[in-house]
Amino acid sequence: MILDLLEKLYFHELEVREKIIVRVxxxxxxxxxxxxxxMVMLKGxxxxxxxxxxxxxxxxxxxxxxxIGRSIVFLYRVLTGYKYCQLPDSSDLIKYEAELENYxxxxxxxxxxxxxxxxxxxxxxxxxxxRCADENKKINERRRRLLTASYxxxxxxxxxxxxxxxxxxxxxxxxxxxxxxxxxxxxSICVYHHPLVIIKRKTDMPExxxxxSDNNEQKPSKTVPPKEPDVTYSTExxxxxxxxxxxxxE
Numbered sequence: 108m109i110l111d112l113l114e115k116l117y118f119h120e121l122e123v124r125e126k127i128i129v130r131v132x133x134x135x136x137x138x139x140x141x142x143x144x145x146m147v148m149l150k151g152x153x154x155x156x157x158x159x160x161x162x163x164x165x166x167x168x169x170x171x172x173x174x175i176g177r178s179i180v181f182l183y184r185v186l187t188g189y190k191y192c193q194l195p196d197s198s199d200l201i202k203y204e205a206e207l208e209n210y211x212x213x214x215x216x217x218x219x220x221x222x223x224x225x226x227x228x229x230x231x232x233x234x235x236x237x238r239c240a241d242e243n244k245k246i247n248e249r250r251r252r253l254l255t256a257s258y259x260x261x262x263x264x265x266x267x268x269x270x271x272x273x274x275x276x277x278x279x280x281x282x283x284x285x286x287x288x289x290x291x292x293x294x295s296i297c298v299y300h301h302p303l304v305i306i307k308r309k310t311d312m313p314e315x316x317x318x319x320s321d322n323n324e325q326k327p328s329k330t331v332p333p334k335e336p337d338v339t340y341s342t343e344x345x346x347x348x349x350x351x352x353x354x355x356x357e
Contacts, residue, residue: 110229113236117194120243124191127250134182134257141175141261141268148272151281160278167274171267178260185253189246192239194232204228 145168152161194200207224214222275281 110233110236113233113240116240117236117243120240120247121191123247124243127185127247127254130254131182131185134178134254134261137261137265138175138179138182141171141265144268144272145172145175148275148280152275153280156278156280160280164271164274164278164280167267167271171264171271174260174264174267178257178264181253181257181260185250185257189250191246192242194235194239203231 148168152164154161195203204224207227211222211224
């Protein structure tokens, strides 16, 4: 009874270990995503903005980076410095059972029949299960607390990164956006003056050339009678009926 209970507790703590590893992988993915977002915003920021706007933006982003760094530190502490207790290898257990049987045979030769190999083996398993379950539980509890602290730092870091992203979009801190605005403004000026240049070229043309072009446009072409459309034939066969066409032409 007690052996079954301790066995379940032992494997339960090992399952908790695997779940912690999965959560750590999720937190690492979120860290990489947030760092990528911060790097993209810092790379594309415009230096031509007002220094007050930039100072507020960098203040927000620095606070977010501090929380993210704190979360990474806790995550590193979750991953390192722990040794989980496990049962001995199967080969060692088989060897131990064989030694118990040899010891039992020795006791029988000495007229000691109250020794049981099964009971001794179960006692050993109970001790191992109990020790490993207790030690692994302490490790898992510590790692859970550190992982929760890492989650909290990640949550606050995400909040400040999101706030900096909204600030980034609201004030147009992207250097490409400012270049595009300047380019559009320059194009609007060029489009505004372009019709004037075309009109000026038209007015600078000599009057003789204008008259000759008007005469060329108004000069009628020679009238040619339109060609009569040829007749077509439809047949029930795949090939056209050329014989009927020749008869009509005759």
